[in-house]
Amino acid sequence: MPTDLIRYDLLAQDALRGVVRRVLTDAVREGLPGDHHFYITFDTRAPGVRLSNRMREKYPQEMTVVLQHQFWDLSVTEHTFEVGLSFGGIPERLLVPFESIKGFFDPSVQFGLQFEVAGSGPDAAAVAPKELSAPATVEPPAPSAAAKPRGAARGAGSEPEEAGPAAEAEVKTDAAPPGGAEVVSLDKFRKK
Template sequence: MSEDSLRYDKMVEDALRGVVRDALTQTAEHGLFGEHHFYITFRTRFPGVRLPGHIMVRHPDEMTIVLQHQFWGLEVDENHFEVTLSFSGVSERLYVPFAAITGFADPSAKFGLQFQVEDEEEEFEDEDLPEEIPDGDLGDDTPADTSDEGGKVIALDAFRKK
């Protein structure tokens, strides 16, 4: 595409990222309503993403987080969100630019979005990863569900591009 043409595809994606931003802003201000919960998939190597090293080792390219029962300190601004989640019983702070998001879903509303992420990824070499990870350090990265309800498994295939 020539540089002098309008990038409608980028404009639409930016507008749809605004939907994610608005949903997270409302959640930060008022909490989750009813059965709403979010699956957010993002590129872990995208510039500006901040994750603890042991999480980066486990998810070197992309990861999905769930905002449902156990998340704290959700903060949202124009370009990113921050949230604290529990990984193997340890609270960890994540910083995610909206431009790093590749997918957003709210299964309770049967709503999902897929995004193309520009190839702005910084070079990330294997030597940037910790050399050794003590046994048991990686654990299960899924936030624990402390509700009295039974767990639900939701396939995200319905929200993925085919």
Template sequence: MAEDLIRYDILAQEALRGVVRKVLSEVARTGLPGDHHFFISFVTRAPGVRLSQRLLEQYDKEMTIVLQNQFDGLKVTETGFEVGLSFDGRAEMLVIPFSALKGFFDPSVQFGLQFDVERAGEPDGEAEASTGAEDAPAAPKAVPAPETQGEKVVSLDSFRKK
């Protein structure tokens, strides 16, 4: 097989992270439409992630947050987002770069994406340099909803308020 010098795997990851960016930007602007809500998983020790020490101790490697009824201060940038959530009755502000995302799922429409986070949060904080295709991140894939057999493609227009 020929070597992928274009790196389609990385381009696909970036494009699908753009879907998450677009959806969250729209929610920040207009709020969650209808029954939509999101489960967002991320690597807690990835570069750029900011959490309180209390949350980092509790979620050492990975964390899943839910954006549904009670969140505030959602701000989306080109590289990530920040959101205020409550944990055990204490308000926390989380800053999450899109590069730290492991998963995005909207159970209201059975739509999900799964991402590989390249060597984020290694114990010594050092990622090994590699040029081999065997170390390339896998292409992102649509994730079927639990207990379903297929995938469903959802138009971003369905996220807009009418």
């Protein structure tokens, strides 16, 4: 088999991480449109991830956060996103490099991407995007009257809302999307 000196697998993964970056950038500017919301799973051990010691102890390998009702001060750069969330009634600020993201899922339209984080799997060289499995182990948080309206991410300098049961960030350690998700693999687009 010929050797891929261009590393198309890495180029494709970078392009798909660009989709995540673009969606989050749009959410900063315009809020979350319609029913869109995001499950983002990331490797908490990856270089550049910044979270409190409390959260790192609780989620030593990976963490899934939900950006839906209760988040604030979302900001996006070329290489990272930063967001404020409440965990157990305690406001936290997370900094997540795009390269640490293992999964992205928008249950409102059943769209998802899953990535192998370099250096975190059994074969660190295999970093091409993978299809998501679809067990129904991750469920979106139930909306509540006290929840912040969709798309109301707050700008820089805002204070977090008072944390109550509706203000809790959803955190899951299983990155699988809700049942029935169809994820398009790169093979579907390749000429055969």
